[in-house]
Amino acid sequence: MVNLTRIYTRTGDDGTTSLGDFSRTSKNDLRLHAYADTNEANAAIGVALACGDLPDEVRATLQRVQNELFDVGADLSTPLRTSYDYPPLRVEQPWIDDLEHDCDHYLEQVEKLRSFILPGGTAGSAHLHVATTVVRRAERATWAAIEHHGTEPAGEKGVGGINPLTATYLNRLSDLLFILARIANKQIGGDILWQPGGGRVEKPTKRAKH
Numbered sequence: 001m002v003n004l005t006r007i008y009t010r011t012g013d014d015g016t017t018s019l020g021d022f023s024r025t026s027k028n029d030l031r032l033h034a035y036a037d038t039n040e041a042n043a044a045i046g047v048a049l050a051c052g053d054l055p056d057e058v059r060a061t062l063q064r065v066q067n068e069l070f071d072v073g074a075d076l077s078t079p080l081r082t083s084y085d086y087p088p089l090r091v092e093q094p095w096i097d098d099l100e101h102d103c104d105h106y107l108e109q110v111e112k113l114r115s116f117i118l119p120g121g122t123a124g125s126a127h128l129h130v131a132t133t134v135v136r137r138a139e140r141a142t143w144a145a146i147e148h149h150g151t152e153p154a155g156e157k158g159v160g161g162i163n164p165l166t167a168t169y170l171n172r173l174s175d176l177l178f179i180l181a182r183i184a185n186k187q188i189g190g191d192i193l194w195q196p197g198g199g200r201v202e203k204p205t206k207r208a209k210h
Contacts, residue, residue, distance in 0.1 A: 037138035052124020
């Protein structure tokens with residue numbers, strides 16, 4: 001269990017911070033960008049839950065996802081190693097399978113898309129669209145960290161790479177949140193569709209007199 005007795009520690013005042021394995025790294029480390037964006041995504045989902053009138057089934061799915069996002073962040077903050085005294089929690093394929101099952105389940109409840117849609121409608125939908133974009137940013141940040149640090153475990157003293165399933169999880173989650181944003185708009189009759197050209201009505205041009 002986590003035991004937080006103090007919130008400020010002053011240990012990061014030199015621009016460094018601890019990873020999950022207690023090694024120190026720069027606060028500009030790309031891994032920090034990845035799990036900070038993941039944390040922001042979790043907060044955005046929390047706002048959707050607090051402000052949106054969402055169906056109970058959707059709320060239960062999002063609350064599960066919030067717990068999983070903490071685990072994703074923990075995975076991203078703990079470099080891969082060949083062995084551990086205490087094996088850390090890692091994202092595994094069944095987590096991704098669950099998200100794909102959720103996508104299929106909820107997609108059956110909305111009409112097929114024949115246009116792009118605008119973020120908005122209900123408060124819940126709008127906040128879920130925001131959460132979708134933050135998760136997509138978190139995925140990009142994760143891939144940037146993977147590109148820099150790799151995906152290979154380190155030996156006893158080296159710094160290891162990153163579990164690539166964290167990026168896959170975030171990818172599927174962005175899909176799910178987009179679908180759930182559509183579910184949240186069912187109560188107002190469906191999506192707000194994009195109108196090409198900004199919705200402007202083109203005025204007829206006057207013909208020159210001969």
